[in-house]
Amino acid sequence: MDILITGLILGGTYALIAMGLNLQYGVSRIMNLANGEMLVIGGFTAFALYTAGQVSPLLTIFIVAPVAYVLNWLVYRIMLRPLVKRAKSRGMLEQDAILTTFGLSFVMVGLMLWAFGGDYFSYSYLARPVVIFGDNFGLNRVVAFGCAALLCAGLYLWLNVSRAGMAIRAVAVSPENARLVGIDVPKLSARAFALGGAVTAVGGAVISTFLTLDASTGVMFTMKALIIVIMGGVGDVRGTILAALVLGLGETLVATFIDPGLTLAAAYALFIAILLFRPQGFFGRKPT
Amino acid sequence: MTAVVKLSGATKQFGGLVAVDNVSFEVQEHQVLGLIGPNGSGKSTTLNLISGALPVTDGDIALRGREITGLPAREIARKGVARTFQLVRLLPSMNVVENVMAGAVFGHRRRWGASAERHAKHVLETVGIADKARSHVSQLTYIDTKRVELARALAGEPEVLLLDEWLAGLNPTELTEGIDLIHRLRDEGRTIILVEHVMDAIRSLCDACVVMSSGKKIAEGSTEAVLSDPEVIRAYLGDDDA
Amino acid sequence: MKRGDLSNLAWGAALLVLAALLPLTGDGYLISLGVTIAMYTVLATSWALFSGPTHYISLATAAFFGVGTYVTGAGIDHLPYWTLLPIAAVVGGVLAALVGLATLRLSGVYFVIFTLGLAEMTRQVVTWYQNKTGHKGTYVLTDLTDNDIYWQLVALAGLVFLIGWAVGRSRLGFALRIIGDDEDVARHVGINTALSKVALFIVSGAVAAVVGAIIAPRYVYIEPSTAFTPMLSFQVVIMALLGGTGRLWGPLVGVIPFTLLWEAISSSFPNQTTLLLGLSFLAIVYLLPGGFVGLWDRVKHRSARRRALA
Numbered sequence: 001m002d003i004l005i006t007g008l009i010l011g012g013t014y015a016l017i018a019m020g021l022n023l024q025y026g027v028s029r030i031m032n033l034a035n036g037e038m039l040v041i042g043g044f045t046a047f048a049l050y051t052a053g054q055v056s057p058l059l060t061i062f063i064v065a066p067v068a069y070v071l072n073w074l075v076y077r078i079m080l081r082p083l084v085k086r087a088k089s090r091g092m093l094e095q096d097a098i099l100t101t102f103g104l105s106f107v108m109v110g111l112m113l114w115a116f117g118g119d120y121f122s123y124s125y126l127a128r129p130v131v132i133f134g135d136n137f138g139l140n141r142v143v144a145f146g147c148a149a150l151l152c153a154g155l156y157l158w159l160n161v162s163r164a165g166m167a168i169r170a171v172a173v174s175p176e177n178a179r180l181v182g183i184d185v186p187k188l189s190a191r192a193f194a195l196g197g198a199v200t201a202v203g204g205a206v207i208s209t210f211l212t213l214d215a216s217t218g219v220m221f222t223m224k225a226l227i228i229v230i231m232g233g234v235g236d237v238r239g240t241i242l243a244a245l246v247l248g249l250g251e252t253l254v255a256t257f258i259d260p261g262l263t264l265a266a267a268y269a270l271f272i273a274i275l276l277f278r279p280q281g282f283f284g285r286k287p288t
Numbered sequence: 289m290t291a292v293v294k295l296s297g298a299t300k301q302f303g304g305l306v307a308v309d310n311v312s313f314e315v316q317e318h319q320v321l322g323l324i325g326p327n328g329s330g331k332s333t334t335l336n337l338i339s340g341a342l343p344v345t346d347g348d349i350a351l352r353g354r355e356i357t358g359l360p361a362r363e364i365a366r367k368g369v370a371r372t373f374q375l376v377r378l379l380p381s382m383n384v385v386e387n388v389m390a391g392a393v394f395g396h397r398r399r400w401g402a403s404a405e406r407h408a409k410h411v412l413e414t415v416g417i418a419d420k421a422r423s424h425v426s427q428l429t430y431i432d433t434k435r436v437e438l439a440r441a442l443a444g445e446p447e448v449l450l451l452d453e454w455l456a457g458l459n460p461t462e463l464t465e466g467i468d469l470i471h472r473l474r475d476e477g478r479t480i481i482l483v484e485h486v487m488d489a490i491r492s493l494c495d496a497c498v499v500m501s502s503g504k505k506i507a508e509g510s511t512e513a514v515l516s517d518p519e520v521i522r523a524y525l526g527d528d529d530a
Numbered sequence: 531m532k533r534g535d536l537s538n539l540a541w542g543a544a545l546l547v548l549a550a551l552l553p554l555t556g557d558g559y560l561i562s563l564g565v566t567i568a569m570y571t572v573l574a575t576s577w578a579l580f581s582g583p584t585h586y587i588s589l590a591t592a593a594f595f596g597v598g599t600y601v602t603g604a605g606i607d608h609l610p611y612w613t614l615l616p617i618a619a620v621v622g623g624v625l626a627a628l629v630g631l632a633t634l635r636l637s638g639v640y641f642v643i644f645t646l647g648l649a650e651m652t653r654q655v656v657t658w659y660q661n662k663t664g665h666k667g668t669y670v671l672t673d674l675t676d677n678d679i680y681w682q683l684v685a686l687a688g689l690v691f692l693i694g695w696a697v698g699r700s701r702l703g704f705a706l707r708i709i710g711d712d713e714d715v716a717r718h719v720g721i722n723t724a725l726s727k728v729a730l731f732i733v734s735g736a737v738a739a740v741v742g743a744i745i746a747p748r749y750v751y752i753e754p755s756t757a758f759t760p761m762l763s764f765q766v767v768i769m770a771l772l773g774g775t776g777r778l779w780g781p782l783v784g785v786i787p788f789t790l791l792w793e794a795i796s797s798s799f800p801n802q803t804t805l806l807l808g809l810s811f812l813a814i815v816y817l818l819p820g821g822f823v824g825l826w827d828r829v830k831h832r833s834a835r836r837r838a839l840a
Contacts, residue, residue, distance in 0.1 A: 031639045031642075031643075033642075083815070088380055089380065089711070089712070091585045091638060091710065091713075092585065094585070094638045094639060095585045095587060095638070096815050096819075098587055098638075098639070098642055099587070099771070099811050099814060099815045100811070100812065100815050102764075102808075102811050103807075103808045103809070103810070103811025103812040103814075103815065104808065104812070105808065106764075106804050106805065106807045106808025106809075106811065107805060107808030107809060107812070108808075109804050109805075109808070110802060110804040110805025110806075110807075110808055111805065113801055113802075113804060113805075114801065114802070114805065118801075216804075219646075223643065223646060223647050226643045227643070230640060230643070258658075259658050259661070261654055261657055261658055261661075262654055262655070262658055263654075264647060264650055264651050264654055265651050265654045265655055265658075267647075268647060268651045271644070272632055275632050275633060275636065275640065275644075276632060339718060340717075340718075341714070341717075341718070360717070361717040361718050362717050362718075362720045362721055362722055362723070363720075365717070365718055365719055365720035366720045370718075370719075371718055373714075373715075377712055377714065377715050379707075379708055379711035379712055379715060380711055380712075381707065381710070381711050382707065382708075382711065389704075390704070390708050390715070390716075390719050391719050393701055393704060393705075393719075394701070394705065394719050394720035394721045395719055395720050396720070400701055440719065444719065444720065
């Protein structure tokens with residue numbers, strides 16, 4: 001029971017991060033490998049504001065989200081859009097996007113190392129235990145999970161009910177046809193990319209309440225988010241949430257029963273299984 | 289005598305949508321078969337099933353009596369099915385002769401080295417652009433890109449050639465050239481299945497036609513007979529006009 | 531074989547002999563730099579054999595390299611040194627085959643992600659295994675000097691160039707170029723795309739593992755964190771792309787300046803190497819698409835056109 005809940009709580013926060021990446025990839029078709037750094041920046045901000053002014057990380061979210069939105073929008077317009085325009089083929093764009101977002105990720109890590117050094121940073125926020133089904137859990141984890149669940153639910157509803165959400169889903173399914181029904185695909189891609197970045201940064205602020213981060217942990221989260229997106233299926237919110245929970249649970253199981261040093265290996269084992277047996281994701285149809 | 293290509297109850301579903309619904313027809317040796325019908329009727333999908341670009345959901349496809357159902361595209365290509373694409377797909381990093389060699393090296397009849405290059409040039413002569421063998425594909429006019437793609441398909445000396453709207457998008461002069469070119473291929477005795485909208489081309493090129501509408505085969509027979517069939521006219525023009 | 535081929539081979543052989551003369555200078559620093567350059571030349575060239583034509587960016591170099599060092603580390607006390615290199619090649623090749631079969635049927639993004647984590651995962655597994663069996667690292671004690679290591683790497687470089695040259699003239703090389711241009715077309719002209727990609731990936735995996743096995747004696751003491759450094763994968767990618775993968779000699783042109791730059795930056799600003807990596811990636815995409823080779827081709831093209839106009 002203990003493991004189950006710890007795993008689910010971890011998975012819930014993963015879901016939020018992966019949701020951000022999935023929005024970006026699903027709509028703009030650019031795999032953003034600098035996504036994890038956006039998360040770390042979100043976490044850094046929460047840390048800085050908390051240690052400097054005792055600002056609750058839950059309030060920091062409201063600063064982090066708009067800033068990250070603008071930042072990501074700029075990245076898309078200035079750096080990625082020209083690549084989309086010059087690409088001769090899907091393969092070339094993919095290669096360029098991978099290199100660019102990797103480059104960006106390293107630049108951000110480099111700048112953070114420069115500014116803050118390579119130290120781990122953590123703070124103690126709501127570090128009181130709460131009892132669930134007779135076991136103790138950190139209140140910060142539970143609150144983080146609550147935040148993540150709330151945001152995921154909100155995002156899911158927004159995508160399914162609102163006009164803008166509908167347009168985003170239309171582009172995710174078929175950019176060509178979305179254009180035909182009068183959706184401004186480049187504009188929407190930029191917005192979705194920005195929104196995805198904002199969601200991830202918020203996830204970072206939330207995660208920093210209970211995980212220790214340092215300037216170079218971003219890539220680890222990018223990788224996990226990517227694995228989740230692939231497991232859950234591109235552009236699929238339900239799949240992402242399910243995959244995140246599976247990953248959270250899987251990691252917790254391996255960390256408890258085998259070795260905490262093997263969490264990535266566990267994520268990989270899941271990844272391989274998915275690649276071999278359901279490369280289209282949990283709910284996806286066979287690719288045609 | 290066995291048909292070159294035979295479809296028996298070929299069916300393709302995309303989720304709930306049946307794009308090709310229980311379609312059967314045959315193509316004989318040296319025959320040019322037109323696959324026609326209104327937009328979205330499943331013609332191109334049928335072609336994709338034959339070339340192995342998409343797997344069938346149900347039914348069988350045979351090449352000279354041997355089943356090719358479910359084989360990957362590369363196996364089908366090696367067994368002698370070559371195709372062009374609805375939107376021309378050339379290899380952008382290569383010149384014209386290399387593009388054509390791609391078809392000669394790995395296709396039905398395989399050649400390599402100097403022999404492949406000789407053969408590729410020979411095919412370029414057939415399609416009428418031998419003088420542009422060394423050009424880069426980005427320098428070609430639209431019809432020439434189509435010729436290169438056709439040459440690539442011919443280079444493997446296929447048993448059957450699939451042309452997916454090969455004449456689409458050509459201007460009137462180019463169209464005449466294009467129809468003449470396919471006429472020559474027809475006179476050489478090649479077996480061809482062509483998906484086409486251009487009526488003049490269908491009339492002058494096709495020995496027989498299969499008409500599709502909403503994924504189903506609605507008529508089949510000699511081009512003349514099929515094109516005057518009231519049901520075919522209804523499918524093309526809509527119910528009110530019939 | 532054409533005349534041009536013969537002269538290319540002769541030039542290649544001459545340069546190789548020239549490179550092999552470096553240890554005669556007796557300058558320790560120069561030789562040590564030579565080892566580094568030779569190592570990256572082999573890694574970047576073999577990387578480009580696969581990733582150049584297919585556009586699949588492999589970040590698995592560090593994993594193959596690490597596995598290679600561990601082959602030497604684990605085997606040096608039990609087997610003669612010269613048997614370890616072929617063993618490393620086989621182990622690296624098998625690992626590449628497994629990774630390739632699992633991921634190369636799918637799109638490039640899956641492949642990058644998978645290879646990105648491969649080194650880290652292998653490191654975790656090796657660390658876990660070592661913790662379980664109770665030893666932390668391995669000593670590799672040999673009487674091989676930097677000179678010996680250098681000569682082995684130069685010979686391996688020769689072999690890799692020869693393989694690259696042969697592949698470039700083969701049906702397999704032609705198939706990979708077609709795959710890189712348009713995979714659908716490749717399938718429809720009868721190419722077994724998965725098999726072709728896996729074949730070349732095996733070559734690059736095996737070579738990287740052999741490099742690891744050759745370098746291992748230089749480390750003396752091997753532990754997972756030195757054997758599997760993710761940086762290595764990124765450096766190799768940058769060097770290869772900086773030089774340009776359009777020609778066999780392209781990566782070499784990228785290796786030399788980048789190695790010197792890297793040495794300079796990491797000795798004077800050791801904390802800024804990450805920033806350097808990032809900026810290099812961006813520079814390649816925005817300023818030097820196609821690398822030095824691409825730049826050279828464009829300049830040549832332009833001057834040819836100017837001459838034609840004059």
